[in-house]
Amino acid sequence: xETSNEEMxxxxxxxxxxxxELQSTNEELHSVNEELYTVxxxxxxxxxxxxxxxxxxxxxxxxxxxxxxxxxxxxxIRRFTSKIASVFRFQPLDIGRQLSDFSHIIVRPQLxxxxxxxxxxxxxxxxxxxxxxxxxxxxxxLPYEVTRNDQEREAPPIEGVVLTLTDISALDRARSHLAxxxxxxxxxxxxxxxxxxxxxxxxxxxxxxxxxxxxxxxxEEHTSELQSHHD
Numbered sequence: 214x215e216t217s218n219e220e221m222x223x224x225x226x227x228x229x230x231x232x233x234e235l236q237s238t239n240e241e242l243h244s245v246n247e248e249l250y251t252v253x254x255x256x257x258x259x260x261x262x263x264x265x266x267x268x269x270x271x272x273x274x275x276x277x278x279x280x281x282x283x284x285x286x287x288x289x290i291r292r293f294t295s296k297i298a299s300v301f302r303f304q305p306l307d308i309g310r311q312l313s314d315f316s317h318i319i320v321r322p323q324l325x326x327x328x329x330x331x332x333x334x335x336x337x338x339x340x341x342x343x344x345x346x347x348x349x350x351x352x353x354x355l356p357y358e359v360t361r362n363d364q365e366r367e368a369p370p371i372e373g374v375v376l377t378l379t380d381i382s383a384l385d386r387a388r389s390h391l392a393x394x395x396x397x398x399x400x401x402x403x404x405x406x407x408x409x410x411x412x413x414x415x416x417x418x419x420x421x422x423x424x425x426x427x428x429x430x431x432x433e434e435h436t437s438e439l440q441s442h443h444d
């Protein structure tokens with residue numbers, strides 16, 4: 214009995230020591246759990262900030278009236294704005310599909326070749342184009358480059374292409390109106406001269422050429438003489 218009692222006592226001491234170790238482990242786990250909770254809260258805050266930033270960028274892209282397509286390295290659709298969806302006939306479920314799977318109404322047969330060229334060379338392409346309804350756009354094709362380290366000296370790799378279409382109908386109408394006014398001024402028999410505040414001739418129509426005897430290219434050479442004649 215004494216031997217059994219001693220063995221039971223030794224076993225009890227071992228159980229007490231194990232209980233203390235378990236209690237210490239439990240305290241460590243509780244501390245780790247608090248750290249994980251803090252990290253999780255920080256991640257939740259970061260996710261919320263990213264959601265707000267993404268919403269701001271989406272509103273910015275939609276509010277600029279500039280049709281934009283973001284393509285990855287394989288020229289698959291990553292994101293697009295509603296302004297360009299009507300040009301390429303995109304649907305929300307088309308994210309991830311190849312751009313070459315879609316037709317467009319831009320009158321530019323070499324558009325896909327230019328997009329591939331920008332993806333390979335990184336050269337920016339800018340030009341004025343029109344669609345099949347004669348609506349004018351300013352086209353820009355740019356490489357999508359991401360700099361991961363500010364200390365990198367080498368050029369960042371090209372990870373895709375960004376294509377934008379800006380409606381320039383208002384500018385086109387202004388150009389047409391200006392061309393009409395210019396034609397009216399040029400065809401007028403009256404001498405019409407435009408001068409800057411400093412007295413330098415800026416415009417010179419055919420009527421002025423007939424009246425003063427100088428062509429438009431030489432009118433600036435005789436500014437003072439012409440000014441005296443005009444006075």
